Amino acid sequence: MPSPPSPFASTYAQARELFSRTAQAAGGHLTAISHPLPGPTGESLAIDLALLGPDDAHTVVVCLSGVHGAEGFAGSGAQVAWLQHHAGGSLPDGVSMLFVHGVNPWGFAHGLRGTEDNIDINRNWLDHTQPHPQNPLYAEIHPHLCPPDMSRASVEKMLMAGGRFVERHGQWALEDAISRGQYTHPDGYHFGGTSLAWSTRELQKVVRERLATARRVAYVDFHSGPVGNGETIFLCFSDEESVSRTRAAQWWGEDALAAQTVEKQWGSQRPTRSGIVFWGLEKMLEGQADVAGAVVEFCSARARSEARYIMRIPMLERWLRFVGGLDAPEAPGYLMEIRDTYAPRRADWERRVAAGAIDVLDKTLAGAAAWAHES
Ligand SMILES: [Zn+2]
Secondary structure (H helix, E strand, O other): OOOOOOOOOOOHHHHHHHHHHHHHHOOOEEEEEEEEEEOOOOOEEEEEEEEEOOOOOOEEEEEEOOOOHHHHHHHHHHHHHHHHHHOOOOOOOOEEEEEEEOOOHHHHHHOOOOOOOOOOHHHOOOOOOOOOOOOHHHHHHHHHHOOOOOOHHHHHHHHHHHHHHHHHHOHHHHHHHHHOOEOOOOOOOOEOOOOOOHHHHHHHHHHHHHOOOOOEEEEEEEEEOOEOOOOEEEEOOOOOOOHHHHHHHHHHOHHHHOHHHHHHHHOOOOOOOOOOHHHHHHHHOOOOOEEEEEEEEEOOEOOOOOHHHOOHHHHHHHHHHHOOOOOOOOHHHHHHHHHHHHOOOOHHHHHHHHHHHHHHHHHHHHHHHHHHOOO
16 A cells, blocks of 8 residues: 655645545545635635534544644644544544644745734634733833844844843743733734634634534644654643643643643743633633643744844744735745744654654544543
């Protein structure tokens, strides 16, 4: 039997095609939610759904990719790797799997992390009619993170300002202010939006329409970007003492979820968060279904010791969006750097991510099977 093609794609259109073909071969039922905008080469954009198993199962494994657009190259490869591995197999009784491919298809196709509105989907799932979570320190650092160009002089200036901020508030406060989510600067970093993004609205519809009979939801949301070579980091957003947290630890091991492990892998104490998809899903399904699971990060970025590379990748994205434009002469090089950070085209990295994805989803499915039989 010929070996299956590499699960990793070069372009968004290829990723979609590969996902659809593989999901179909694995017995999946496919549907697509069309995005209103075209991709960079005129290709159509969509969130693709593949359901394996019955559409009225009480226990559903929900697996997402591309919540952060460009990270979809890793997440799509991870989904396809498991689907190739599963082809011909069957699911445990009472369990179905819903794959959601390319949650932020505009960002995925353009090779950027945010949406068409520069929104971070994993900070956007909130009731926007209510006052937004505060992030008062963000306004202080924002102007320094928005240089007019990416020259060494501009970056040095940013680092000086960052140093002064750290003297005043500490190192963790800097990371936290930048990444926890902010709702005041639409041209800034980790902007959570002031209304629901297209992707969040469509995800909510998916929950309403496709998880209507679910009583137990196992959540696996594939991301990439931390420093490393294909290792997995589990970011669990359930309360430490909760049943959901205990359940996730049963699936993936207490050690993998322990704060000590995660902080060592992540490189610092985890920042605060607001508006994340996991909490949104949990809240939406409150009283109907229990939700357990995690964001699973695949390490993908090269370690760089020089301070001037800190923030380089998010700054490149911001520069492309708000300063130079996606048709600037620098754009192809910058986009290649961003791509290389989230999903490097290296066989050893792709092998590790594929193996990690199969391990994570096999364990989740085994956990879901046991969960389905709990009374
Ligand atoms: Zn991410």
